[in-house]
Amino acid sequence: MIEVIKPGLFTTIQDQGRWGYQNYGVGIAGPLDPFALAAANLLVGNPQGAAGLEITLLGPTLKFHRETIFALAGADLDPQIDGQSISGWTCYLAPSGSVLSFGERKSGIRAYLAVSRGIDVPPVMGSRSTYLLGRFGGLEGRTLKAQDFLPILSLEENFRNLVGKVFSPTLRPPYQKNPNLRVVLGPFDEFFSEEGVRAFLTSPYTVTPQSDRMGYRLQGMPIKRQKPGELITCGLANGTIQVPPNGQPILLLADRQTIGGYPIIATLIHADFPLIAQCAPGDQLRFKAISVDEARQAYLQLWGNLGRFKQ
Amino acid sequence: MEKESRIRPAGDQALLVEFGAEISPGMNRRVHEFARKAGVHKIPGIGEMVSSYCSVLVYFDPLLLSFSETASWVKGFLSPEPVEADSPSKIKEVPVLYGGEFGPDISFVANHNQITVDEVIRLHTGETYLVYVVGFSPGFAAMGSVPLKIQAPRLASPRTKVPAGSVGIGGQQTGIYAVESPGGWQLIGQTALTLFDLHKDPPSFFQAGDYARFYAIDEKEFLKITKDGIQKSEFRSLSGTR
Numbered sequence: 086m087i088e089v090i091k092p093g094l095f096t097t098i099q100d101q102g103r104w105g106y107q108n109y110g111v112g113i114a115g116p117l118d119p120f121a122l123a124a125a126n127l128l129v130g131n132p133q134g135a136a137g138l139e140i141t142l143l144g145p146t147l148k149f150h151r152e153t154i155f156a157l158a159g160a161d162l163d164p165q166i167d168g169q170s171i172s173g174w175t176c177y178l179a180p181s182g183s184v185l186s187f188g189e190r191k192s193g194i195r196a197y198l199a200v201s202r203g204i205d206v207p208p209v210m211g212s213r214s215t216y217l218l219g220r221f222g223g224l225e226g227r228t229l230k231a232q233d234f235l236p237i238l239s240l241e242e243n244f245r246n247l248v249g250k251v252f253s254p255t256l257r258p259p260y261q262k263n264p265n266l267r268v269v270l271g272p273f274d275e276f277f278s279e280e281g282v283r284a285f286l287t288s289p290y291t292v293t294p295q296s297d298r299m300g301y302r303l304q305g306m307p308i309k310r311q312k313p314g315e316l317i318t319c320g321l322a323n324g325t326i327q328v329p330p331n332g333q334p335i336l337l338l339a340d341r342q343t344i345g346g347y348p349i350i351a352t353l354i355h356a357d358f359p360l361i362a363q364c365a366p367g368d369q370l371r372f373k374a375i376s377v378d379e380a381r382q383a384y385l386q387l388w389g390n391l392g393r394f395k396q
Numbered sequence: 397m398e399k400e401s402r403i404r405p406a407g408d409q410a411l412l413v414e415f416g417a418e419i420s421p422g423m424n425r426r427v428h429e430f431a432r433k434a435g436v437h438k439i440p441g442i443g444e445m446v447s448s449y450c451s452v453l454v455y456f457d458p459l460l461l462s463f464s465e466t467a468s469w470v471k472g473f474l475s476p477e478p479v480e481a482d483s484p485s486k487i488k489e490v491p492v493l494y495g496g497e498f499g500p501d502i503s504f505v506a507n508h509n510q511i512t513v514d515e516v517i518r519l520h521t522g523e524t525y526l527v528y529v530v531g532f533s534p535g536f537a538a539m540g541s542v543p544l545k546i547q548a549p550r551l552a553s554p555r556t557k558v559p560a561g562s563v564g565i566g567g568q569q570t571g572i573y574a575v576e577s578p579g580g581w582q583l584i585g586q587t588a589l590t591l592f593d594l595h596k597d598p599p600s601f602f603q604a605g606d607y608a609r610f611y612a613i614d615e616k617e618f619l620k621i622t623k624d625g626i627q628k629s630e631f632r633s634l635s636g637t638r
Contacts, residue, residue, distance in 0.1 A: 104443065104444050105444055106599065107444055107446045107531070108445075108446060108447060108530060108531075108603070108604065109530055109534060109535060109592075109598055109599055109600035109603070110530050110531045110532060110533050110534045110535055110536050110574070110592075110600065111534050111599070209594055210594060210599065218533060218534070218575075218577060219533075219534045219575060219592075219594070220575075221594050268407075269405050269407050269408060271404050271405060271406070272404040272405065272406050272412045272414075317417055317418070317419060317448070317449050317450055317451070318448050318449055318529065318531075319412060319414070319448045319449075319450075319451040319453060320406075320410075320412070320446030320447075320448055320451065320452070320453025320531075321453070322406040322407050322409060322410035322453060322455070323407070323409065324407050324409075325406065325407070342531065342532050342533065343446060343531040343532070344446065344448050344529060344531035344532060345532075349406070352405070352406050352407030352408075352410075353407065354407060354408050355407070355408050355409055355458065377405040377407075377408055377462075377463040378462065378463070378464075380407070380408035380458075381408050381458045381462055381463070384408055384458050384459075385458065385459065388459065
């Protein structure tokens, strides 16, 4: 078991998402930084999609009630084992009774904790991801609370040789504060005036505090329409950037609704999901349009690093 | 017709197939016919397909497929022919306790249309509705179209919490909030049915393409249904057409 002594600001169990139920209104959920969760999982010998914890800003205090192989990836939230600083992107063996805690964040805002063999909560509709809107999945469909106990499986002896392995910095996403984010325009960019599209692609947008796992509300130059009215509601891909009547874009993320009707100017590319996942309120974003084929190349390049680590 | 349909990228992991820009049973049938045909002929890399009023969002794995390859695959299932309606052999019936504390907006709907609350109920229960899409929140079934005299605009400010089972009207549509969620529709009543159960497969009582009718019950019957847990996913078969 892992005992939750302090839950942290916003900690949920996530695997790579709940697919197959969007036609029943059930969103995908999953990690905002899927690369970091995958990397942490690979470090501990798990499949990329095993269930771990998504930790936001202020990390939890967790006690390992048995020897546990674990790794952290994503943000640097100053992790410590029994008060001693440890590194992210590294596989560790936590002794029985040891305590993992976090200090002040140093970079990014979302860290992922993977434990060997995954967090063993029962899957719901095929996934262990927490679906907050539906209040199911993960641990009772909610964020962690003090005195929660997370079930884990016993350590496999032949995984001990993973301890000490590092996921090389050269393979990690190019995280940065105030990132430039690449998008594919559309599918409804024709709703916007040339001026509106130009504003979107040339001026900075600030992440407002009204930003969470459903989406990031951004503030900047209003994006003007040239066609009135709403879209007819359609499915919403991860990374959809929709623009409500006030002209301020909303970048939709893992916990977004399955369908919606605000006009969609562009969609964030997969390779840049890790970058947005690490942005905090106050950070500034700039968008750049690329082709769908360039977007695919970027994804293959970055996700290929997961394969390069395995070797 | 086929030339109306458009296929465009929605980022690098999905594409949107639009069949047109209207909410109508005919358009909706094309959507579901496409999803059905394509669904049985998926190739490796094709993921989930999310249907809506007049479009389908097709997810694909960029490790296996490019946008162009996915678009080509999609085109194989686009057909210019309209899809015939079948007569709705199964109409799912929804018992509703109208008004009262769970239907706080029923008077608004009545006043907006200059009719009585009883007429709202009569009109709402007098139609057979097509479920266009299940989405927005788990199990939320959006159906249409309601008679003109009970149409009502959405709330200017959505409620942060709408109780599970709330029956609402939004514009030309009616629908049911299966789970508690934020919501902007005018609430006219509450159903005792369980519309979303994550232990069932499928978990949602409604699916797009279903037909539904509402019928009024009183508080006594409402309490009986919820207390006795009378079969919550029953539907009655009605022969004949809408």
